[in-house]
Amino acid sequence: MAPARIEEPPVSWPVKAENGTSQHKGRPRNIDSIDAVKFDDSLQPKHYDMFGTHPDSRILFTDVNILDSSDRHPFKGDVLIEGERITQVGEVPNIDELKKDRKVRVFHGKGRTLMSGLGDAHTHFTWNGGDLDRLGELGVEEHTLLTMRSAQCYIDSGYTMCFGAASAKDRLDVVIRDAINAGDISGPRYLANAKEIARRDGELVGGITAFADGPDEMREVIRRHVNEIGVDNIKLSMSGEEITEIRSAQDCYFTDEETAACVDEGHELGKRLCAHARARDSVKMCVKHGVDVIFHASYIDDEGMDMLEKKKTKHVVAPGLNWLLATLYEAEAFGYPQSKAEQVGYKKELDAAVAGLREMHRRGIVVLPGGDYGFAWTPHGTYARDLEHFVKLLDFTPHEAIIAATRGVAALLMRGHELGQIKAGYYADCILVDGNPLEDIRVLQNHDKINVICINGRVHKAGRKEYIAPPVSGQDDNKHPIVPDLDLPEMKKDMQKNY
Ligand SMILES: [Zn+2]
Known part of the structure; x- marks a missing residue:
């Protein structure tokens, strides 16, 4: 019983659009409209806890380019996750002690991008x-x-x-x-x-x-x-x-x-x-x-x-x-x-x-x-x-x-106050990306470039190279004046599923 269709009248906006990257500069235009979305409180979905994260767990990302999903440009810094949540972003106090603490899982970002899942x-x-x-x-x-x-x-x-x-x-x-x-x-x-x-x-x-x-x-x-x-x-x-x-x-x-x-x-x-x-x-x-x-x-x-x-x-x-x-x-x-x-x-x-x-x-x-x-x-x-x-x-x-x-x-998801940003207090759902998605958005399609995936403060994925501490200038007769990017393709492949 579909209604008889009438030919669509023309619309008032341009129908033929220029494709390609936007020329817009400055503050992302959709931040304020996203923040303004307000579904009625009575529609708040049930809060589901995710189990399996040890409350004492600590994960430290060092030297990452932080893309925090605010209007801020990505910035260099470190990020600390404690239990299920992000607790420090940018400057992490006591970072030297944390790095030495064997109970802290340290990921050396080496300039890679850390962003929300x-x-x-x-x-x-x-x-x-x-x-x-x-x-x-x-x-x-x-x-x-x-x-x-x-x-x-x-x-x-x-x-x-x-x-x-x-x-x-x-x-x-x-x-x-x-x-x-x-x-x-x-x-x-x-x-x-x-x-x-x-x-x-x-x-x-x-x-x-x-x-x-x-x-x-x-x-x-x-x-x-x-x-x-x-x-x-x-x-x-x-x-x-x-x-x-x-x-x-x-x-x-x-x-x-x-x-x-x-x-x-x-x-x-x-x-x-x-x-x-x-x-x-x-x-x-x-x-x-x-x-x-x-x-x-x-x-x-x-x-x-x-x-x-x-x-x-x-x-x-x-x-x-x-x-x-x-x-x-x-x-x-x-x-x-x-x-x-x-x-x-x-x-x-x-x-x-x-x-x-x-x-x-x-x-x-x-x-x-x-x-x-x-x-x-x-x-x-x-x-x-x-x-x-x-x-x-x-x-x-x-x-x-x-x-x-x-x-x-x-x-x-009606959880803008605790998900979707790299921000202290937010749930630690984040990915470490080998590349800059602001320069090439397609990097997010490459699973090999999504090196670390965390959800609820738990590491879901981390390739083997994340566990090898980078050589430090001054060690090994200065054979590594610059921290090299370890390339272990044959090992990486084994650890990652193909879809
Ligand atoms: Zn569908």
Whole structure:
């Protein structure tokens, strides 16, 4: 019962945008808009403790370039982590004693970048990197293992925060969330979802959908997701998706009454809603009725943009841009040629989305990276491609893209006061990067360059070279006047997983 589609009227912002690195200089434009986001206190997600960090543990990073996710340029210094939290940033008192203390784990930064762990605003742990249609048939045991593996892949890629955007089976997301928090398996901090809710004539992939028609049945499904399954987020599948060839991305399948009922029920139960909303009318419904997190928003029009701008402290947008690019340009090897993708509308959608998202960034609407990794041509482990797209297509500076992926996703998790920055008092979720992501944002895509990964004050990854103290000038007959960069590729490879 999709509504008859009218041709989209032109929008008032430039549709053809210049690609390339932003010319913006100075303070990152998205800091204030991220800090201004204020979801109602009643929607604060449950606080999950992560177990397994010894309270007496101390980790010292020396000589690092600190990219702290504030408006400050990266600066040289040292960082001390005690127990679960960062306690000193820049100057660490008693550093000489700490360095000599055998109980302190010391990482010699040698000028590498220390920054917050990354965040993904639209995550599917349960997607298998293959055929989504078959996920419904996959045995729950195999599917649990697959979900666990994706969670591990996120943390192995330097991601420490993820916002669940739908689970292919009811309990997979919550089980994996709880196992991560219990310290049983490794993975990022996670807000779990259940199956996406769609009308019987509006689903994208039937086998992984919770069907509901009309306000009453939708309320019932939401109550079940919250009270029986234990979700943190609720997902509505409101618009179509061109790859289905039967449900257009420009069509909205929800009614006003249904959207209003879902928001009312979800918020009443203290949970936020997110929505697959590509169509113009689906975006407007999200804003009008208060769906907190808007995914995609490709076909937003002038009226929708104005509505969203007025309520920009109550919503964030996570476009999941990599899906559009990869479906259009990189799916051929998987049997989905570019000509086909263009024919069904992905080129048109990408152009509309990029133009609209640039306008959102200009108007101070919060746009966050992440989304829809776990399809065949958007494989797990490639999550940081989103940051490159933000820089190349959306007029974000590299600094703004990193702030969105760290401070921004922390705000989405409603934990901006304790996650997403390198700051005393914050949880020690951080990565040591061999390179400067402000000069080359793509360095974050290279797992070999993410040398150390910490979450909750615990070392998740550190290659062998981190344990070899650098030679000091004056030792070994001065054979090492300059501290060399130890290159141990054959050992490193063994210690790192390939995705
Ligand atoms: Zn998705």
